[in-house]
Amino acid sequence: LDQVRAQFTATAPAPARPARATAELAPVASAPSALERILHRLEWRELPRVTAPVATTAGAGHWLVLDDGSGLGVRLGSALAAGGGTPVYAEMGENFAALAPGRFRLNPLSSSDFSSLLAALPAAPRAVIHLWSLDLGDGAHTTAATLRAGESVGLASLLHTVQALDRAGMKSRVWAVTRGAIGGVGEGAVPCAVAQAPIGGLGRVIAVEHPELWGGLLDLDFNAGEDEAAELATTVTAPDSGEDQLVWRGGRRFAPRLVADAPVAHASLALRDDATYLVTGGLGGIGRRVARWLAARGARHLVLTGLHPLPPSGLWSSLPADTDTVTREKIATLESLESAGVDVVYEPADVTDAGRMAELFADLARPGRPLAGVLHLAGLAENRVVRDTEFAAHRGVLDPKISGAWILHELTRGLKLDWFATFSSISAVWGSRGQPLYAAANYFLDALGHHRRALGLPATVFNWGPWADGGMVVSAADQAYLARFGLHATASGDGVAALELALATGRPTQVVASVDWALFRELFAARGRLSLFSELGGTDTFATAATEPTALFRELSSLDAATRRTRLEAWLQAAVARTLRLRDDQVPAPTRGFFEMGMDSLMAIEIKNRLQTELGVPLRATIVFNNPNITALAGYLATLLPATSAPPAGTTTALDDLSADEVSALLARELSAVEAREKKP
Numbered sequence: 010l011d012q013v014r015a016q017f018t019a020t021a022p023a024p025a026r027p028a029r030a031t032a033e034l035a036p037v038a039s040a041p042s043a044l045e046r047i048l049h050r051l052e053w054r055e056l057p058r059v060t061a062p063v064a065t066t067a068g069a070g071h072w073l074v075l076d077d078g079s080g081l082g083v084r085l086g087s088a089l090a091a092g093g094g095t096p097v098y099a100e101m102g103e104n105f106a107a108l109a110p111g112r113f114r115l116n117p118l119s120s121s122d123f124s125s126l127l128a129a130l131p132a133a134p135r136a137v138i139h140l141w142s143l144d145l146g147d148g149a150h151t152t153a154a155t156l157r158a159g160e161s162v163g164l165a166s167l168l169h170t171v172q173a174l175d176r177a178g179m180k181s182r183v184w185a186v187t188r189g190a191i192g193g194v195g196e197g198a199v200p201c202a203v204a205q206a207p208i209g210g211l212g213r214v215i216a217v218e219h220p221e222l223w224g225g226l227l228d229l230d231f232n233a234g235e236d237e238a239a240e241l242a243t244t245v246t247a248p249d250s251g252e253d254q255l256v257w258r259g260g261r262r263f264a265p266r267l268v269a270d271a272p273v274a275h276a277s278l279a280l281r282d283d284a285t286y287l288v289t290g291g292l293g294g295i296g297r298r299v300a301r302w303l304a305a306r307g308a309r310h311l312v313l314t315g316l317h318p319l320p321p322s323g324l325w326s327s328l329p330a331d332t333d334t335v336t337r338e339k340i341a342t343l344e345s346l347e348s349a350g351v352d353v354v355y356e357p358a359d360v361t362d363a364g365r366m367a368e369l370f371a372d373l374a375r376p377g378r379p380l381a382g383v384l385h386l387a388g389l390a391e392n393r394v395v396r397d398t399e400f401a402a403h404r405g406v407l408d409p410k411i412s413g414a415w416i417l418h419e420l421t422r423g424l425k426l427d428w429f430a431t432f433s434s435i436s437a438v439w440g441s442r443g444q445p446l447y448a449a450a451n452y453f454l455d456a457l458g459h460h461r462r463a464l465g466l467p468a469t470v471f472n473w474g475p476w477a478d479g480g481m482v483v484s485a486a487d488q489a490y491l492a493r494f495g496l497h498a499t500a501s502g503d504g505v506a507a508l509e510l511a512l513a514t515g516r517p518t519q520v521v522a523s524v525d526w527a528l529f530r531e532l533f534a535a536r537g538r539l540s541l542f543s544e545l546g547g548t549d550t551f552a553t554a555a556t557e558p559t560a561l562f563r564e565l566s567s568l569d570a571a572t573r574r575t576r577l578e579a580w581l582q583a584a585v586a587r588t589l590r591l592r593d594d595q596v597p598a599p600t601r602g603f604f605e606m607g608m609d610s611l612m613a614i615e616i617k618n619r620l621q622t623e624l625g626v627p628l629r630a631t632i633v634f635n636n637p638n639i640t641a642l643a644g645y646l647a648t649l650l651p652a653t654s655a656p657p658a659g660t661t662t663a664l665d666d667l668s669a670d671e672v673s674a675l676l677a678r679e680l681s682a683v684e685a686r687e688k689k690p
Contacts, residue, residue: 049520053263066364068092070135077140088242117166123173134177148200159204192459195258210452213440225253284381294479360413391447410450475520495528534630559625577643
């Protein structure tokens with residue numbers, strides 16, 4: 010790579026060719042109001058330090074520590090033991106073995122080893138504290154081999170931990186610990202430990218799919234502190250605070266908040282007509298749109314890469330009738346660029362192939378056409394939940410964004426680029442169901458951007474939501490499904506405008522997504538995780554829901570306690586069956602977990618809304634999460650009804666004799682008491 014970098018030397022620029030813009034290549038303008046709705050960024054809010062030691066008995070139970078080699082795991086275990094806990098340690102090795110009482114060995118790549126470990130424990134652990142990523146080292150010594158090791162040591166082991174707990178039916182919380190893997194927090198800029206970073210993205214998806222198993226991501230300071238083991242112990246034994254991502258920097262503790270990011274006035278980006286711009290994934294749906302934007306902004310030398318070769322250009326005018334639509338669209342894009350005076354080259358090159366990319370960069374090192382900008386769009390889609398992910402079989406999803414981005418980073422470190430932009434995803438910001446490894450790969454891109462900036466290199470990371478005409482979400486059905494969650498596709502013109510704004514103004518990161526926050530926040534509240542969105546506004550539907558008693562409410566209120574409970578459970582079984590789209594002969598078991606049945610966040614909100622409508626009482630979005638099966642939910646709903654007492658024979662119930670105003674007053678008192686109970690930790 011160093012030899013290739015050396016070929017890029019400053020030379021006299023070639024005479025500029027006049028731009029020949031066409032209507033097709035003209036950029037689409039975006040109204041400022043549109044950008045105001047879709048631009049966001051992450052900010053880090055300082056939280057109070059938690060330095061008190063673990064209270065006696067607060068840590069009671071077994072704690073599984075995936076032990077690192079630095080000694081932190083042993084110190085953490087000692088702090089947990091001081092609080093009444095029993096630490097059990099597991100270290101990495103070739104195969105599963107019990108090494109000594111309370112200490113085991115297992116292979117991070119072996120899913121069965123993790124099940125064997127859980128089976129060997131005397132009881133389900135209170136939590137699992139994953140420290141193995143700490144052995145990957147800091148950002149100053151990262152290599153391609155380190156990144157590959159990080160995928161096994163960090164991602165595979167975290168994935169297998171959660172899968173084993175899920176198979177065993179254990180509800181142990183998993184805490185993933187890294188050191189210096191998250192950038193842009195606190196003061197100063199230090200290269201990130203990028204090899205450790207991907208487990209943060211996997212954690213975001215675990216939080217969405219398995220909230221009952223997720224504790225959080227804890228990123229320690231770059232330099233170890235004397236009290237960090239004690240603070241870790243206090244953090245993992247404390248009651249749930251709603252914060253599942255914490256970062257320590259310079260003796261301070263931070264948590265992320267997503268906030269609106271207002272657009273700013275800026276001049277149109279004027280690209281150099283004497284330079285080359287490289288776009289990986291350049292003929293994908295978004296890549297074609299970006300290539301046309303580059304040309305419209307003055308670029309006259311483009312190199313677009315992709316995995317698949319195209320027919321020779323001499324055959325483009327007489328393609329066979331069975332040529333697929335995508336190939337035709339790619340060729341049409343190249344022809345339109347050429348007709349606009351752009352020197353465009355398509356290179357079938359796998360961005361994960363270091364040798365092939367080195368050859369490409371050697372070809373790019375031509376006199377008078379320095380490489381000025383890199384846009385890394387290459388990626389592989391994923392639609393597979395955590396439970397169904399097989400790391401060895403599916404790890405290829407990681408390669409374009411982890412290996413590919415690192416190769417580009419290495420090849421361009423010695424170049425004077427105007428910008429180096431990577432296309433990440435909102436899956437790395439708040440998690441996306443069915444994208445565990447894809448989110449992990451995108452989380453790496455976020456860390457790499459901060460890593461490059463700490464080295465004094467240009468970097469802008471875009472966390473994109475779905476685009477209306479390209480990207481990983483391409484079908485109308487997929488977009489309609491996401492819209493039910495409040496996540497809408499961004500118009501391509503708005504996406505390009507956001508791209509230009511961030512590059513023109515030098516923003517390090519940009520979250521771009523069109524979201525109905527009132528609905529989207531409620532979905533995350535249903536999973537018990539709302540702090541990330543706490544500064545985005547939105548209405549509390551609990552406070553605004555109607556409270557008019559309904560026929561079902563009156564019916565239930567007229568029943569004695571036992572009959573009421575039976576009626577509630579039967580009604581809930583029917584409601585859950587409808588929500589899960591079960592067959593008529595499938596009756597949900599009252600004690601089986603909702604999420605074990607396959608319920609997702611959207612279904613949880615559907616159940617909540619149905620209950621709220623049928624009963625006429627306001628309910629919080631977390632009701633299904635906090636009452637995870639029919640029996641528990643029926644018991645909770647029973648507390649919202651007036652207290653029961655056996656009426657004398659031949660008399661009507663007291664509720665029937667009350668006026669509407671008296672019923673509303675009684676209900677308000679009952680709900681106030683319930684709300685007070687819910688707010689207790």
